[in-house]
Amino acid sequence: MKKVVLLFILIGLSFILIGSGVELQGKSVKKESKKILFYTDNISSKDYETAKINLNQIKESTEKKVEEKPVEEVPVEVVPVRNWYNPTNNGYISNSMGFRDRDFHFGYDITSPLGTREVIYPIADGVISGIFYDNAGALIVTVNHNINGQDYTSMYVHLSAFARGIKSGMTVTKDTPLGFMGQTGNATGVHLHLEVADCALFSPSDNNCSSISGYYNYLRRRFREGFRGAQTVVNLPQSWSSR
Numbered sequence: 001m002k003k004v005v006l007l008f009i010l011i012g013l014s015f016i017l018i019g020s021g022v023e024l025q026g027k028s029v030k031k032e033s034k035k036i037l038f039y040t041d042n043i044s045s046k047d048y049e050t051a052k053i054n055l056n057q058i059k060e061s062t063e064k065k066v067e068e069k070p071v072e073e074v075p076v077e078v079v080p081v082r083n084w085y086n087p088t089n090n091g092y093i094s095n096s097m098g099f100r101d102r103d104f105h106f107g108y109d110i111t112s113p114l115g116t117r118e119v120i121y122p123i124a125d126g127v128i129s130g131i132f133y134d135n136a137g138a139l140i141v142t143v144n145h146n147i148n149g150q151d152y153t154s155m156y157v158h159l160s161a162f163a164r165g166i167k168s169g170m171t172v173t174k175d176t177p178l179g180f181m182g183q184t185g186n187a188t189g190v191h192l193h194l195e196v197a198d199c200a201l202f203s204p205s206d207n208n209c210s211s212i213s214g215y216y217n218y219l220r221r222r223f224r225e226g227f228r229g230a231q232t233v234v235n236l237p238q239s240w241s242s243r
């Protein structure tokens with residue numbers, strides 16, 4: 001490469017000297033041309049080395065700049081915080097909320113192929129507000145939830161057994177077992193009757209739901225207003241095999 005560049009310079013200079021030689025006298029032109037060629041050769045060699053150093057410096061500084069450049073921010077997919085879960089690992093809705101002849105069905109009936117082996121979990125983190133039997137003998141657990149400042153109650157009815165260690169006033173997560181699916185009380189088959197209301201059952205500060213009778217009046221009123229319990233709050237699918 002160096003030789004090729006030099007060759008071009010030599011050819012170029014020869015033309016210049018030949019051109020300027022028109023005005024100069026014979027021998028002096030030849031002497032001058034030799035001197036200039038020698039001189040040019042040295043300069044070009046130095047220039048080449050200098051250029052090489054400069055090029056390396058530029059390369060280095062460019063590489064440094066690349067290294068110092070802040071890491072590009074990768075757009076992060078925003079995953080919304082999930083608050084609500086299905087009450088069982090497996091289930092399908094066998095009866096929904098609404099009027100049934102003269103009666104009103106306050107919740108969703110959930111059936112599972114696992115029957116009484118199906119574990120019942122809270123639909124969200126919360127506090128157990130009640131563990132009791134109704135007049136027909138149904139085993140019931142109620143849990144209060146506060147999600148983004150809004151109070152909710154979930155009620156789990158017909159359990160075959162309560163989970164060991166659960167107590168009223170106990171803080172639970174959505175993974176704390178409450179009991180097992182069952183048929184206790186007024187039930188024709190093994191299922192979970194799940195009620196969900198947007199109030200705090202048994203809470204003295206809740207004007208609507210401080211008593212169980214107030215709670216049922218409120219839930220009926222909310223239904224007329226378009227509220228659909230677990231369907232509205234949890235968005236229960238028709239059937240599921242994970243929470």
Ligand SMILES: [Zn+2]
Pocket residue numbers: 095105107108109192193194
């Ligand atoms: Zn039911």
